Amino acid sequence: MTNHLLSIVTFLPLAGVVVLLLWRGATDNASRVVGLLTTIATFIVSLAVLGRFQAGNPAYQLVERATWVKGLGLEYLVGIDGVSLWMVLLTTFLMPLAVLASWPIDRNVRLYMAGMLTLETAVLGSFVSLDLLLFFLFFEAILVPMYLIIGGWGGERRVYAAIKFFLFTMAGSAFLLVAILILYGKAAGPLGHGTFDIRALTAVASGLPATTTRWLFLAFFVAFAVKVPLFPLHTWLPDAHTEAPTAGSVLLAGVLLKVGAYGLIRFNLMLFPDASKYFATFVSILALIGIVYGAVVALIQTDIKRLVAYSSVSHLGFVVLGIFAFTSQGVSGGVLQMVNHGLSTGALFLLVGMVYERTHTRDLTKMGGLARVMPWLAGAFLFTVFASVGLPGLNNFVGEFLVIIGSFAVNPWFGAVAATAVILAAIYLLWSYQRMAYGPVREEHTHLPDVSLREVLVLAPILSLLLVFGVYPRLLTDRIDPTTSAVIAHVDPAHATQVGPVTGLAAASPGATP
């Protein structure tokens, strides 16, 4: 049983899907409960995974291997390391919250829950696959449930947003498939037969000529850059985030975008280290443009969901900047930011959804003074805004700080530009909060209810984590650092250090306690 923990975590949601599909007469509430129980069960199993994970070990753990298609060298190969561990946990943590937040949905609830659970399996599968084609399969499999959730239960322009999302991502991954197949073919030479195993392919890829690896890097990069999203391939994101239902936005921002960044670390860096160094400046500049562009465009938004969407573009630019700095602070900061952004932006979308359910508008110019009407909700919103801005003591600060330091070490200009974006984030987030929560209350908003019990259950876990990870990031970094050190050692041995960045900075950074 314990040998197959990862498979259980990945496929448990599918059990829920089967139940939902077969149980034709399920009432709405029954479907919701099935969804909730399945996601909570998956979360508990993932805690077991966390428990089994050895903190100091940079190699892949809990590996399971089974031959899938012998003739093609295709294997069912899964495993996790410090990076994917937290991605898995982030996913399983956010899913029950997303299901709870979806309680108000009342159309086709059964299909909706089935879609959410299928999405969970696809995302978890992407994070744990160590076989390239298996990864690609799960990566593509994410498209359909997400498309259906956006298109079926979203806002007014949902069909347009869903199609854009689908076609953008599929076009990006088209090149990924070609690159994977080319690598597979190249492996046939030295290994005698083709394989999709990442570990074996790393060795194969290192033997390839530089031009080939650069093209392959670009092919992989395009697919992940669409997902992250990196400027200029980000245009699908604002529409998809805005039109998706609340839980869809939470999952999209919290988890799906991370698959792109995860792919960059797991594949681009590990398979093509030299090409990564070659393109590092280019990618870093794209990331910086994304950071600033996202922040500036967020400034002028009046639709609060679109504002948060652009802030995601900005924050994920930080992640990519950190990853391609190839310093221990940078990469660990990037991974840390992946987790933290998932939590803080997930919380933001949850809160925006709650406001929308009450006011039925996302337009900031039509809101005002909500802090007086719904003090607790507004308070939670303020708390999350502070976390997203990067206030020390809350989680985003640690990640952003590390990324800025990490990229500063590579090029002072990078660090400086990234730091200015933090100021921009403070501007747009605080200003939007002010427009929403302070000022005169509108007639129609004076009798809105404050948080209900269900909403407290949704918000409390996430907000407490915002605080916990801000004050004690060691919880995360202890498991991330060995892996990122190994990654850096693989890519750029000159920068590798053995001391984790957070412990190294423990004396200096104000918020962290040893």
Place this chain on the structure above:
Amino acid sequence: MPELILCGAAIFGLLYEALAPRTDRRWHLALALAGLGAAALATFPLWHWAGHSTVMAGMVAVDRFSVVSRLVLLSIAAMAVLYATHYMARSGDEIRGELYPLLLFATAGMTLITAAADLIVVFLALEVLSLALYVLAGISGRAASTEAAMKYFLLGAFSSAFFLFGVAWAYGATGTTKITAIANELAGRTGSQAIALLAFAFLAIGFAFKVAAVPFHMWTPDVYQGAPTPVTAFMSAATKTAAFFALIRVFDVSFQPLTWDWIPVVWVLAAITMVVGSVLAIAQSDIKRMLAYSSIANAGFVLTGLTSANAIGIRSAMFYLIAYAAMTLGAFGVVMLVSAQGEEQTSLVSYAGLSRRSPLLAGLLTLFLLSLAGIPPTAGFMAKVGVFGAAIQAGYWPLTVIGVLASVAAAFFYIRVIVLMYMQEPQGVQDEDRTVLLRVALAIPAILTLVLGVFPGLLVGVLEKASILRW
């Protein structure tokens, strides 16, 4: 042997139809299924055939390749027979009972063409299956159907002439028409092979017409749209399979020594077929025409797999054909169930809101469309990986890039139908079919699509053994 059984059953059916005072569809169905079943039973022992590799004075080959193709074609025919029975039972069309014998004759021609060891036999089988198909396309009394049959007949006659011309040139080049003997003759030669290449060109034209490769695809949308839906399903799945299997045998065995000359031809055919098929489908508003263009594009994907002229390419092409047969049978089956009041209901508009009216049909069609688009975890995805992998292993990665981009373009129109079904309101009141039997029959392609998508190994092992064409 299996062909004899099929033809015998077909003749019985004809006699029954002609002589019995009042024909009952169920007898026809039983006879057809019995014929198909007996033929399948006769095919199974051939897997372990240890005798001579050809029989009947070297005219018919006996190898695992033909066993696989026979079984596939017989299953497709069985499904088509079920579809046809149901279609005749509830539609307003007056379909004559000769449909069953004609289907059996067509199937006999198809199984023969995949087992042929001599070009003359290929041509003979091609004529048998084509003539049966021409009549089948026009068997419904509607004007569109007759028009489709006329178009198919005229263009098909032309292509058969080209094919025969190619056979003649091949004879002129090598002095024989036996497939393996041609290869032997060509193997030893150096210098210009102009005559042999001309022969190849004409044969290729004949085949390209049958599999609907661009630019020989013009008949496909009209014929698919005009013919009755069960016949369309049969044509789409079986003709392509049979023609491709025969193509593989001729290209990869007869012209094996000339691979470097003809692979670029296949390359170009594959590229333009994939692109044209995918792009033209976007503009369609009738689902049968859309599926016709998608079948054109899919033929392009099979050709991509064949650019690697070795066992890996053959294996990937066979897998794709089997997966495609399942998907297209399923898709056309759903089309048949949705357009219950006669053929006018094949416009895309009638699919709006299908998920409300019949979630099962909408779900099935979504599955088949996703498989056609190549989205995991369906058989279509595995099939595409197979053919692209084969092409890349042969070094033709630009073709694969064209292929994946065409897939993305194709995804657009598949998604459009899914959007229509799930995210738009039903227009008007349509009463589509609710027969249980056929929904159960549709389960077979659906299960196959899912199973092959997750466990392709089940089939790959068999195909590995079958893709080595014995000389």
